[in-house]
Amino acid sequence: MKLELRHIRCFIAVARHLHFARAAEELGIAPPSLTKQIQETERLLQVRLFHRTKRSVALTAAGEAYLPEATAALASLQRGQELAELAERGELGRIQIGFIASAAFAGIMQKTIRGFRKHRPKVDVVLIEAPMTQIPGMLADGRLDVAYIRPPLDFPEEIRAVSVYQDEFVLALPDDSPLADHAVINPSQLRDACFALPEQEFGTFEVGRRGRFQPKLGPRPGPLAAVLACVSLGSFVAVVPRTLCDCLRLPGVVYRPLGGKPVVSEIALTFRRHERAYAVREFIKYAGANVR
CATH class of the missing domain: 3.40.190.290 (D-Maltodextrin-Binding Protein; domain 2)
Known part of the structure; x- marks a missing residue:
């Protein structure tokens, strides 16, 4: 058996309450089950974490040393889960936006990016000015995620262009x-x-x-x-x-x-037809919904 998250959660709950019944109530398990979890944790760590008597529970020196590390590890895992959920919803990530200078003069790019940053504040947006002739290749090989250009321009089959300003x-x-x-x-x-x-x-x-x-x-x-x-x-x-x-x-x-x-x-937004990155797909969706 290896140490699992349930062991760490049980240890932290008991360390917080220094009372097995109250810790078991917080965790939604029976006190005997909690006792078993703590015993397994101590066996796996090969240290004693609590001094236990019929009237009191106290952390040992080993328990005192282990608590901040266990708390930090659990918080990090919880934060990782939150970030994964944000990324899954397109609320976290990085988007590289290419543009030609004349697209910036029209203002539609700035308006869209400002609005998107308010809509998805945790997404990192990077602007890259590029010669228009290089943009199709940069989209195709992933150096850009989307780009603002002035049609007409030849693109590979996998790249799509949608007019956003005229x-x-x-x-x-x-x-x-x-x-x-x-x-x-x-x-x-x-x-x-x-x-x-x-x-x-x-x-x-x-x-x-x-x-x-x-x-x-x-x-x-x-x-x-x-x-x-x-x-x-x-x-x-x-x-x-x-x-x-x-x-x-x-x-x-x-x-x-x-x-x-x-x-x-015209000014068109160009992007890969079968984009997989959730944040990029969110930007494309937002930009399309705010076409003028």
């Missing part, structure tokens, strides 16, 4: 450009423009399609702040999400809406 593309152009005098820029007016390309190229090529021209391509700096820096130098224009108008302004750059039917710019 705005539209606008044109960023130098403030001294003749086009800056127009309140609205029609795609056909951009036939001779040279475009700085953000990492999401869809808006640029869609503007070219609607204007019936092949866009003349300039630098590909990637992040939107770098794209606007190129525009500010005076030689380029860029098709960028409308959300930038409210949160990112550079000297020498102005924004103008595009004429015609809006060119839609």
Whole structure:
């Protein structure tokens, strides 16, 4: 026979009450059964834990030494059970959230994560900015659990994308450009423009399609702040999400809406289709319930 949790619980109960009848009542067992449990505990530990007489019960030196360790061990096991139950419900864990900078500019990511942290305060949320082209692979191999991107983007079959925010593309152009005098820029007016390309190229090529021209391509700096820096130098224009108008302004750059039917710019939450981690599944569920 090996020492079991029942032995430790019985010992702690008797040590707390120093009375077998009251300890047995707390444990919901008969006093003779409790006596047997204590005797087994002492035999297994090969020490005497209590001085017992007909009128009194007292801890021995061995019992005094064993009590704090037994109490700590039992508390640790109980805490472990509580943590396991929290993890099972998705209330504990760690989530690695990838994002591209333009997703952060829209605010939907921040709003969702703030709300989720209140909803599941024991879940550790880690943010990782990553180039959009690398995100599918990072999701597939587990370096990311979910990610905020701007579609379209090719993903492996096991990755799913759900739209969580929608705005539209606008044109960023130098403030001294003749086009800056127009309140609205029609795609056909951009036939001779040279475009700085953000990492999401869809808006640029869609503007070219609607204007019936092949866009003349300039630098590909990637992040939107770098794209606007190129525009500010005076030689380029860029098709960028409308959300930038409210949160990112550079000297020498102005924004103008595009004429015609809006060119839609979305933000999507991407994740593994068959996610197993409870905390990640809780985040996906929460994010989907708070789509705007």
